[in-house]
Amino acid sequence: MANTALVVSAHSADFVWRAGGAIALHAAKGYEVTVVCLSYGERGESAKLWRQPGMTLEKVKSSREAEAKRAAEVLGVHDIQFWDLGDYPITLTQESLFRLADLHRAIHPKFILTHSKEDLYNYDHPQVTEFAQHARIIAQAHGHNPGQKVLGAPPVFLFEPHQPEQCNWKPDVLLDIGSVWEKKRAAIECMEGQEHLWEYYTRVAQQRGAQAARNSDLTIKWGEGYQSVFPHVVSQLA
Numbered sequence: 001m002a003n004t005a006l007v008v009s010a011h012s013a014d015f016v017w018r019a020g021g022a023i024a025l026h027a028a029k030g031y032e033v034t035v036v037c038l039s040y041g042e043r044g045e046s047a048k049l050w051r052q053p054g055m056t057l058e059k060v061k062s063s064r065e066a067e068a069k070r071a072a073e074v075l076g077v078h079d080i081q082f083w084d085l086g087d088y089p090i091t092l093t094q095e096s097l098f099r100l101a102d103l104h105r106a107i108h109p110k111f112i113l114t115h116s117k118e119d120l121y122n123y124d125h126p127q128v129t130e131f132a133q134h135a136r137i138i139a140q141a142h143g144h145n146p147g148q149k150v151l152g153a154p155p156v157f158l159f160e161p162h163q164p165e166q167c168n169w170k171p172d173v174l175l176d177i178g179s180v181w182e183k184k185r186a187a188i189e190c191m192e193g194q195e196h197l198w199e200y201y202t203r204v205a206q207q208r209g210a211q212a213a214r215n216s217d218l219t220i221k222w223g224e225g226y227q228s229v230f231p232h233v234v235s236q237l238a
């Protein structure tokens with residue numbers, strides 16, 4: 001069975017800006033990466049589409065889905081799912097919580113990526129962080145669907161939010177995404193509704209790349225930062 005990874009994205013473009021490098025990197029290594037877009041970000045993260053005349057909620061959603069599918073294809077995503085739970089505010093029901101727990105049980109991810117614990121600029125994001133953590137814990141519970149193989153302890157890494165200093169987010173993992181940067185940039189350019197973010201997230205990748213080089217003996221140009229939730233369990237320190 002192939003290695004797997006799970007990315008829980010509040011809105012349909014979040015996985016691209018915040019985890020596109022990690023997705024493409026692991027897909028290239030043979031990981032089957034599943035991306036769950038809990039909503040399309042149709043109300044809160046589609047400003048450019050709403051400026052077009054005659055726009056409707058359904059048109060925004062279908063446009064966002066098409067963009068996210070194109071980006072997922074560029075990154076080598078194995079499975080992208082759209083749960084259409086609404087945004088601003090996102091509605092995280094008990095039914096969708098169990099659905100996410102069952103997805104953990106179905107694919108047994110080696111690692112999980114989701115949002116930061118705080119985000120003053122977006123109330124959907126931290127709600128999704130808690131939701132994803134809750135689903136992971138339910139999937140670990142022996143009393144949930146007894147008889148199924150319970151989830152182990154996959155590490156959880158939190159995406160870089162838009163303004164990290166305001167969100168108490170501090171990276172303790174810097175991932176070298178140099179080998180897949182072109183793919184991430186191509187995926188970013190699929191997000192036509194948020195063209196104002198293309199250059200911003202290119203600069204973020206350069207900054208994290210420079211910091212990755214400074215914190216290692218490696219030549220790294222492009223990076224992605226994450227904050228880990230749990231201690232790293234290692235058998236030697238270096």
Ligand SMILES: [Zn+2]
Pocket residue numbers: 010011014041045122125
């Ligand atoms: Zn978002």
